[in-house]
Every structure is written in structure tokens, then in C-alpha cells.
Amino acid sequence: MTTVFLTGFPGFLGSALVERLLERHDAETTVTCLIQSKYREEAETRVDEIAADAEGDDEAVADRVRLVEGDITEGDLGLGDAYDELQADSLEVYHLAAIYDLTMDREPGKQVNIEGTRHVLDFAEGADVDRLHYVSTVVVSGLYEGRFTEEMLLEGQKFGNYYESTKHGAEVLVQERMDEIPTTIYRPGAAVGDSETGETQKYDGPYAFVETLLDQGDYAVVPAPRGAGDAEFNVVPRDYVVDAIGYLSGIDESEGKVYHLADPDPPSTVELIKTLGEAAGKKHTFVPPYPKGIVRGLLESLDPEHELVKSGGFEFQTWGASFDCSNALEDLEGSGIECPRFEEYAENLVEFYREHPEIDDAAMT
Template sequence: MIDCRFADGAGDDSADASTSPEVLFTGFPGFLGSALLRRVLARGDGPVACLIQPQYRELAEKRAREIVAAVGERDDDDVPADAPTVHLYEGDVTEPDLGLGSALDDPDLLAGVEEVYHLAAVYDLSVDADLAEAVNVRGTERVLDACERLGVDRLHYVSTCYVSGRYDGVFTADHLREGQSFNNHYESSKYRAEVAVRERMADGLPATVYRPAITVGDSETGETDKLDGPYNLLRLLLAQPERLAVAFSVPGGAETELNVVPRDYVVEAVAELSARPETAGETYQLCDPDPLTVPAFVAALSDAVGRRTVTVPIPKRLAKAAARLLSAASVDVEPATIDYFDHPTRYRCPNAREALAGTGVSVPPFESYVDRLVAFAREHPSLGDDPMT
């Protein structure tokens, strides 16, 4: 059942108290949010309410119907009566009460929510400071306020490994406030958002924090919804002749680790960990415990693309200037990605590995699925890198 509602609670008359939401999602119909919603419904949690922005309503309705049908193992025209229920509420994490007003206090609407999954954020290395502050920081604070108002049993908050900023050394789930500098407003805003979550946890809010590393497409299908981050390098290689391609390297990059994980690992890990009561109060870094160095990553991607690649060492300042020139020439290479060619932080995840041991959920080697990422990107060249905000 799909129930589409507005902030005042008005919506599909088929909804009733028996299907009142017990779980609230932000970040739907985003890439991670859509996949995680399906896993949460498949394990029997719900009914679920998804906070959606009005401009994404059509997409949200489409994806919600597909997910409900898939979980119910029927097509869209024959959804069984006992299929999971998804409620779509128009609102915005940046607004007071998430733009939901009195719906948060109505027992027939959202007052029965017991768990919140907060994924909504601007995932963009070049985001400007004001937008990052509004969505990533104040939006998280609004969600925290809503959690306290609802008296939820659990918040599941999706952060990022890159709250580390440019911490020089090994960064684990035990690290956060280390006096680090940051590459960009995305990193600094996610850092401040996690600090806010940790402060509420210290005050008694039951929550779990999940920190994915750089998340790329699905390891089985290659599917992604935008070509950003490491895909900048892929676009650069694809724009050059097969017989010889050129990539950048910067001083200090030879030993730099590029920590990449596929979407399905992140989703399966969050789904597994969020189902356990003993993980409340914990922080988990969902990273590759054995990542490739930047040169090894370039080599693996070059092999998958079928390019002989020569890496040219140049100063970082010139590499960023070259990226800007390439972007102006219609080869999209985001200059902000150059900062990760000499990123000093190394990520490790001992508690996540221990918690997931024996579950079958683990990070596949990048070389085992890079061909699928490349194939999907080649089949969908019109995909951009614009974030869903």
C-alpha cells in the first residue's frame, strides 16, 4: 500500500490506524535510501513513513510502488493485501518539525514512530557552505529534535568516514573530535552533524552511527544514480584514446589509500546492524579494511576501461587547474576530487568487522566488481553528478 500525504496529514483515505507508521525514513527516494527501505520492509519492519520533498514526489511514488511490489513478490497491478505499507509525507528536514507540523503528535499519523533512519544530506564535494549548513547540519538537528519529540526507541544516522577531514593517521570509529582540518564544506558539515548526534546520544538518545567510505555503484549490477567521486577518473579515461591515456598524480599520493565500497555492502551492513538491539550506542565505519592505494586504483580502473594509462606527476595546484580546464572542455572532472589523491587518512573498522563476522556481509575487493561499474557507466552516459537535496 502506498499512502501519499501532505504535511497536514491529508492523503489516501485507505490509510488507517492499523497501518500507522512505526518507522520514519529521510533521504528517500535517494540511492541508498531506496535500497535500505526495501531491506527494512523485507525483514518485516514497518509500516514505514518516508519524508519526501515535493519536487521528488513522482519519483518517490514510483520507487515506493516498485519496492512494495518487489517485497510482496507481485507486480504493481496485483499487490497483495498483506503487502508492506509505505506512507509518503511531503516535508523538509531543514524546516521546523520537518515541515510535518501536528502530524508528529497525531497517533493516527506519525506519533507512533519508534525508529528513525536519517539519510537525507547533500552528498557533494563542491557544495557551498550555506547549503551544507542548512541540510547537513541544521537538517540533522531538526531530525534530532523530532526524535526527542516522538520519544523514539532508536535513531539510525548515516554519517561518513570523511568526518575525519585530513586527519593524519589511522581513523577508527573511536575518533571524531581530533582538531582536524577539512577538504571541503561537505566534510566539515557532516562532521558538525555527527557531533550534534553524539551530543544527543550523550544526553540519552538511543542511536547508532554508520560511516560509509566513498560509496560507488552496486557490486552485482554496477547500478548508481550519479557519476561523482571516483567516476571523475573514469570519465577522464573514457574521454581519451585506448592506445594512451593520461591521469594525474600529486606529491604524496603514492601511498594514499582510496577507500571505496559498493552500495550493496553499505545497505546490507546497515540493515544487519540496525536489526540488533546491542548495536545501539555504537559507531561503525563501513569501509574497506584493505583498500587500494591511489596508483593501484588507477591501474584497476584503467584495466577495466581498456586504457594504457600514463600517470603524470604534477603539483596539486596545477592538477586542480587542469581539472577546471577539462570541465570547461566538457570532460567533467571535479577539481575537489584532487584533494583525495593525497588524502592522509587511513580508515579501519575493527568493530564493524567483528559485528558482521559470520553474517556473510563483507566488502568485496574493488577489482572484483570494477568491470560492472564501468559497464553501467558506459551504458548510462547521461547520468550526471548532481546530488539529490
């Protein structure tokens, strides 16, 4: 039986993408999800939810999702004797698994994001797949200043944290093997909750602004580094990213391309904060500037492990890069899939945050 092999389940994007893959392929094609043993219960629950939401026989849908335990940091993906058979059955590979944590240390990031990707590439090449779909990120741009196109990657840029540098290193590996493996690369912006429901799996990135706003009264103060009024803060809702990957991965034209799944008209950091303030019901949100260099230096001297220091958060709020989305806009034209403006769904993000305080910023590792 043929199968689509996917890593990154039951993660934020992977869980939603499985639903799209089941819909696209015929009933004889399964989706095999490589999972870590510690997420077995969560993965099984997610499969049940997917089956319940799907049209038709719940049991038949659930039977089309196979869960296999493994580990991408191992050369055989932790599959042992099952490796060869699964490789022979796989017609496509979707690689989403990564440590998404801006404060992570170098070594785990290297093992999962870089070496893990190398092992998935080996699997895909040996399987002679029709296509490898690799989910990268726009932060492969690092601290690049200016317009970053979908054709750019090795631009001598520096990086603000190990997440950026290891994801960049991983995409370098993928692009080096695109002559041997038919590949499509997707670079999402910072993914936030669903634009319709606000649903998310973790609170990070702009959710720090939401927390600060909700802790204050009608008049809120959220400081930002100088330059934040001119810097783009590029976020995208999960449903746009998943819908776009679901569509683009199913067309022949996407082979060999890189797609920026980013907001083509993003707000500045200051605009984003003020929009969240309105969504939170604030009468007015003040965003006073502060000197980034002085504050960063002070924090580094007091606490080198401070989240803003380790994550590169100062740089992210004054990001000098903007993202050209020409490939994505051209190939999504006519599909009905487009990135909504941030102000159209900000209220849904805030409302979900209010209703679900139990969610935290922990990454799935």
C-alpha cells in the same frame, strides 16, 4: 499503527534500505518516508518498483510505504499538524537525508546537513524511539593524517570542503545527544554503484577517472598528484553499505556504536585508476605525477570556483587518513556481509557507466 520513519528517500541509499526494513518488520509496521514535494513522482515510481520486486502481494507491500511531504530544514520537518501523530507512531528513525555535493556552498550545507539533523534529533527524542540510525560519512575525518578509528571525531582536523565540515558538525550534534537517544552511527566510505550490477544514481568521485579513461584510446594517461601512490582511495559499493546497515541496525549490540562501513583494504589512488583502466579495456594506463601545490595554486588564481579547488579533490586523491573498521568487522562476522575488493567489481561500474550516459553528477537536494 507503528512506523519506521526515514529521511533520504528516494535517494541512492535510502531507496535500497526501505526494502530491507520492509523485510525485517511485520506486516503491521509501515515505513514512512519524508520526501520533498519536487521528488514526489520519483518517489512514487520507486515505491512501485520496490513493491514489484518484493515477494507477495504488490499492493500490500506498496501500502506499507507511506510518503509524506516535508522539509528537514524546518523545525517541524514541514509536517505541520501531522507532526505529533507521526512522532507518536514512530518506533525507529533512519536519518539519511543530506546534501551530498563536494562543491556545495556553506549555507545550504549548514541548513540541510547540520540544522536538518538537529530537527530530526528533536523528532527522535520526542518520539522516545527504540533507536536512531544516523548515516554519517568517513569524511568527518577531514584532512586528518593517520589512522582514524570509529571512536574518533573531534581531533582538531581541518576540512577540504563544506560537505566534510557540515557532516562533521552534524555528527557532533548526534554524538552529543546519544545519552538521551539510543543511537547507532554509520560512516560509509565514498559510495559507488552496486557491486553486482554497477547501478548508481549519480556519477561523482572515482567516476571522473572513468570518464577520462573512456575518452582515450588503448593507451590512457590519467595524471594524479604526487603522493597518490601512497594514499588510500576508499570507496564502497552501495549494496555493501545497505546490507551492512540493514543487518547492524537489527542487532542489539549495535546500540551506542559507530561503524566505519569502509573498505578495510582499499587501493591507493594510483591502483584504483589502473584497475579502472583494466576494467575499461586499456592496454596500459599511465598515471604520471604532478606537483599538487603548483597546479592547485594555478587553478585557484584562474578559477576559484573550479571543481577540483572547491571540492577539495586534490586532497581527496592524496588523502592522509586511513580507516579502522574494527567495530564493523567484529559485528558483521558470521553475517555473510563483507566489503568486496575493488578489483572484483570495477568492471561492473565501468560497464554501467558505458550503458547509462544519461546519468550525471547532480546531487539530490
